[in-house]
Amino acid sequence: MSGDKKRIPIKEKMWITKSNGEARLLGSRCPACGELFFPIKDSGICVHCQHEGLETVELGPFGRIVSYTAAMQPPAGGYYHGPVPYSFGLVDLDDGVRVETHLGGEFEKLKVGMRAQLAIETLYTDEQGNEVQAYCFLPVEE
Numbered sequence: 734m735s736g737d738k739k740r741i742p743i744k745e746k747m748w749i750t751k752s753n754g755e756a757r758l759l760g761s762r763c764p765a766c767g768e769l770f771f772p773i774k775d776s777g778i779c780v781h782c783q784h785e786g787l788e789t790v791e792l793g794p795f796g797r798i799v800s801y802t803a804a805m806q807p808p809a810g811g812y813y814h815g816p817v818p819y820s821f822g823l824v825d826l827d828d829g830v831r832v833e834t835h836l837g838g839e840f841e842k843l844k845v846g847m848r849a850q851l852a853i854e855t856l857y858t859d860e861q862g863n864e865v866q867a868y869c870f871l872p873v874e875e
């Protein structure tokens with residue numbers, strides 16, 4: 734075991750952690766039509782108006798749960814090594830963009846329409862002892 738345990742994101746460029754410790758998702762905004770996208774569009778092209786040159790913007794941290802389900806097995810792709818079952822759903826950010834996300838908290842207490850806040854969670858610890866992190870949304874009181 735090395736002593737250099739790191740926190741590494743499960744995917745790059747999904748979020749940033751600000752100096753005050755708060756996380757924000759990273760998305761793209763079209764300067765021509767104002768359309769927002771999450772995650773960042775690597776093509777840099779707006780699918781709404783075909784404008785080239787999207788800007789990277791910070792999104793969140795608040796939104797509303799629009800649907801959710803319990804995933805009984807890991808998603809395809811082999812990158813997920815977190816706990817199963819887990820809650821998964823869609824959150825409409827106050828910014829006006831819909832995000833697919835892992836949902837924290839107790840599944841039985843989730844409801845459509847609930848407020849939720851962005852959080853960064855540790856999914857698992859890899860072979861090197863690094864904490865592999867992902868974004869999720871936690872239900873919050875209104």
Ligand SMILES: [Zn+2]
Nearest residue numbers: 763766779782
């Ligand atoms: Zn556009």
